[in-house]
Amino acid sequence: MRITVAQRIAGARVLVGALVSAGAVVAVVATAALPWPSVASEPPVLEVTPAPAETVLACDGPVLALGRTAEEADGLSVAAPVRTTVGNDLGGEPVADAIAQPDVSEEGAATRYLQDPDGRQPVSAAAAVSAEPSASDVSGLTASACRPPQMESWIVGGDVATGSTGILLLANPGDVAATVQVTVYGVTGAVTPPAAAAIPIPARTQLAIPLAGIAGGEQKPVLRVTATGAPVRASLQSSLVRTLDPGGVDTQSAVRPALTQIVPGLRIVGEVSGAEGASTIVRLLSEVDTTATITVSETGDADSDREPEPPVELVGGTPVDVDLGGLDEGDYTVAVTAEEPLVAAVWQTTGFGAGDDYAWHTPAPAISEQTLVAVPRGPEPTLSIVNPAEEDVTVSVAGYGDDPEDVVVPAGDAVTLDVDEDRLYTIDPGGAPVHAALGFAGESALAAIAVWPDAARPQPVVVYP
Numbered sequence: 001m002r003i004t005v006a007q008r009i010a011g012a013r014v015l016v017g018a019l020v021s022a023g024a025v026v027a028v029v030a031t032a033a034l035p036w037p038s039v040a041s042e043p044p045v046l047e048v049t050p051a052p053a054e055t056v057l058a059c060d061g062p063v064l065a066l067g068r069t070a071e072e073a074d075g076l077s078v079a080a081p082v083r084t085t086v087g088n089d090l091g092g093e094p095v096a097d098a099i100a101q102p103d104v105s106e107e108g109a110a111t112r113y114l115q116d117p118d119g120r121q122p123v124s125a126a127a128a129v130s131a132e133p134s135a136s137d138v139s140g141l142t143a144s145a146c147r148p149p150q151m152e153s154w155i156v157g158g159d160v161a162t163g164s165t166g167i168l169l170l171a172n173p174g175d176v177a178a179t180v181q182v183t184v185y186g187v188t189g190a191v192t193p194p195a196a197a198a199i200p201i202p203a204r205t206q207l208a209i210p211l212a213g214i215a216g217g218e219q220k221p222v223l224r225v226t227a228t229g230a231p232v233r234a235s236l237q238s239s240l241v242r243t244l245d246p247g248g249v250d251t252q253s254a255v256r257p258a259l260t261q262i263v264p265g266l267r268i269v270g271e272v273s274g275a276e277g278a279s280t281i282v283r284l285l286s287e288v289d290t291t292a293t294i295t296v297s298e299t300g301d302a303d304s305d306r307e308p309e310p311p312v313e314l315v316g317g318t319p320v321d322v323d324l325g326g327l328d329e330g331d332y333t334v335a336v337t338a339e340e341p342l343v344a345a346v347w348q349t350t351g352f353g354a355g356d357d358y359a360w361h362t363p364a365p366a367i368s369e370q371t372l373v374a375v376p377r378g379p380e381p382t383l384s385i386v387n388p389a390e391e392d393v394t395v396s397v398a399g400y401g402d403d404p405e406d407v408v409v410p411a412g413d414a415v416t417l418d419v420d421e422d423r424l425y426t427i428d429p430g431g432a433p434v435h436a437a438l439g440f441a442g443e444s445a446l447a448a449i450a451v452w453p454d455a456a457r458p459q460p461v462v463v464y465p
Contacts, residue, residue: 052122054114055456057094058173058233059084059146060251061101061110063131064208065138065239066165076104076167076208080133085374086146087400087424088115088125099171103208110206112173113146115456122456126424128449130376130440137165138239139246140357143376143440143447144253148455149173149231153254155223156283156319156345157360158211163241166211168223169251171233172201178230182209185285186218189317201232211236222285222319222343225254238360245354250447252360257287257341261363264414265384265437265448266332266346280324281347282334288316290340296324299331299384299414314342331416333386334361350446357446364450366433370426371454377421378440378447385427386414386435393432400424409434427451 065079087093094115101109115125127146133139149172158166172178182196196214201207215221225234234254240247255261266280284292294309312322324334324346336344349358364386375381387393387409398404399420409415419425419438427436436451 051120052117052456054116055094055125056148056173057113057125057127057146057455058099058149058171059111059113059127059129060144060169060235060237061099061206063133063138063142063249064104064167064237065135066167066210068137078104079135079138080131082129082131083377084111084127084129085376085422085424086113086127087374088123089372089426090123094125094127097204099173099204099206101206101208110171112204117456124372124454124456126372126374128374128376130378130447132445133249135246136244137241137246138249139355140249141378141440141445141447142237142249142251143378143449144235144251145374145449145452147233147253147452149233150254151227151231153225153232153234154257154343155225155234155236155252156255156285156343156362157252157347158221158236158238159219160212160215160217161219163247164238166236166238168209168211168214169206169235169237170199170201170209170225171206172203172230173233174230175203176230177202178232179228180232181226182214183224183226184215184218185222185224185317185319186215187318203230220283220319220321222283240358242352247352248349248357248446250359252345252362253450255343255345255362256365257343258363259338259341261336261342261344262386262388262435263334263344263346263361263363263437264386264435265382265416265439266334266348266361267382267439267441268327268329268332269350269441270329270443279349280327282322282324282336282344283319283347284312284314284322284336284342284344285319286314286316286338286340286342288340290314290338290342292336292338292342294322295335296327297333297335299333299416314338331384331414333414348446350444355444357444359446359448361437361448362450364435364437365452366435367427367451367453368429368431368433369454369457370428371451373425373427373438373451375419375421375423375425375438379442379445380440381419381421382439383417383419383425384414384437384439385409387411388435389432393429393434395434396428396430398426400426404428
C-alpha cells in the first residue's frame with residue numbers, strides 16, 4: 001500500500017497531538033500532587049453595642065394560697081401582700097403599671113416597671129419584693145427580684161408530695177400576647193402535659209398554675225418554660241405544711257443552663273432543728289448524659305478540709321437530688337460543673353418543726369459591669385460576692401448616695417457583707433467576672449436572691465458584615 005505525502009503529514013499531526021495531550025495529562029496529575037498555594041482571609045468581625053432600649057421588669061405579686069375553701073379546692077387567694085423596693089440610678093423610680101391576675105379571686109395584681117434610657121445613655125433600674133405571711137397554711141419569708149421576661153426559662157425546685165404546694169407564675173408584662181409550653185422533667189424524662197402544651201397569656205397578664213396540675217406525682221421536678229409571640233417571666237411560689245404546721249414558703253426565679261453553676265450566699269445560722277430529713281439538697285438536671293461535680297466551700301476558708309462531694313452521674317432528662325449533709329454554721333458557696341450544660345438549685349431549711357422556713361438558692365450568672373441591686377425588706381440582709389478567678393478582685397460596693405467601698409475578694413473565695421434592707425446598692429467589679437447573691441436568714445426566716453447583670457445595659461453583639 002502506497003502512503004501519500006498528505007497521509008504522512010496527517011499521521012504526524014495525530015501523533016504530535018496525542019503526545020501533547022498525554023503530556024498535558026501528566027502535567028495536570030503532577031501539579032495536583034503538589035501543594036497548591038492557598039489564599040485565605042479572615043472574615044471581618046465587628047462588635048457592636050446596641051443602643052439602650054426600654055427596660056421592662058416584672059415582679060411576682062402577692063403571696064398566694066391554694067384551696068382555702070372546700071367549695072373551690074383549686075381556688076387561689078391572696079395570703080399576703082408584698083413590700084416593694086424600687087428605684088433607678090437617677091434617684092427616681094421607673095414607671096409602675098399593673099399586671100392583671102385573672103386566676104386570683106381577690107384583688108392581687110402583680111406589677112411591671114418600665115424604664116426608658118436617657119437618650120443614648122442607659123438608665124439602670126432595679127426592683128425587688130418580699131413578704132412574710134403568717135397563716136396556718138402559708139408562713140415564712142419570701143423574697144424575689146423583679147426580672148425582665150425571657151423566651152426560655154428553667155425552674156429547678158418544688159415538689160407535689162403531701163403537704164407541699166407549688167404555684168407556677170407566668171407573667172407576660174409586654175403589650176403582645178404570648179403562648180407558653182411547659183415541659184416537665186421527672187423520673188420518666190421530659191413530658192409535656194396536654195394542658196401545658198400551649199398556654200395563652202394575654203398582654204399585661206400573669207397566670208398562676210398549680211404545680212400538681214402539670215407535674216402530678218413528681219417529687220423533684222424541673223420545668224422548662226418556652227414562650228412564643230412574646231417573652232414571659234416565670235417563677236415558682238412554693239409552700240410546705242407538715243401535718244398541721246406550716247413549714248415555710250419561697251418564691252424562686254428561673255435559671256439558665258450552663259457548664260458551671262455557682263450558688264453564692266448559702267447561710268447556715270444555727271443548728272437545724274429536728275431530724276426528719278436532709279437540710280441542704282442540690283437538685284441537678286442535664287438534657288444529656290454527663291457527670292457533675294459539686295464543690296462546697298466555706299467563705300474565708302478556701303483551703304477547707306471538707307471532703308469533696310462524689311461525682312454525680314446524670315441521666316439525660318432525669319432530675320437528681322443530692323444531699324450535702326450537715327453544714328456547720330457559716331456562709332458557703334456551692335459550685336456545680338459538668339462537660340454538658342446543666343441547671344441546678346440548692347434547697348435549704350432552718351429545720352423541720354413548726355415555724356421553720358426554707359429557701360431555694362438559685363445560681364447567680366457572672367457580672368462584670370456596674371449593676372444596680374434592690375435589697376427588699378427582710379431580716380439580717382447580706383450580700384455575698386464570689387470570685388472564681390485565680391487572682392484577687394477588687395469590687396466597688398455602695399449604698400445609693402454613699403461613697404463606694406472597695407472590697408477585695410480573694411481568688412477562689414468569697415466575701416459576705418452586711419447591707420441595709422429596703423435600699424438600692426451598686427456593685428462594680430471593674431470588668432472582672434464575679435457572682436453575687438442577697439441573703440436573708442434568721443432562726444425561722446430564710447430567703448435568697450441571685451444577682452443578675454444589669455438589664456439596662458445592652459450586651460455587645462458580634463456582627464459579620
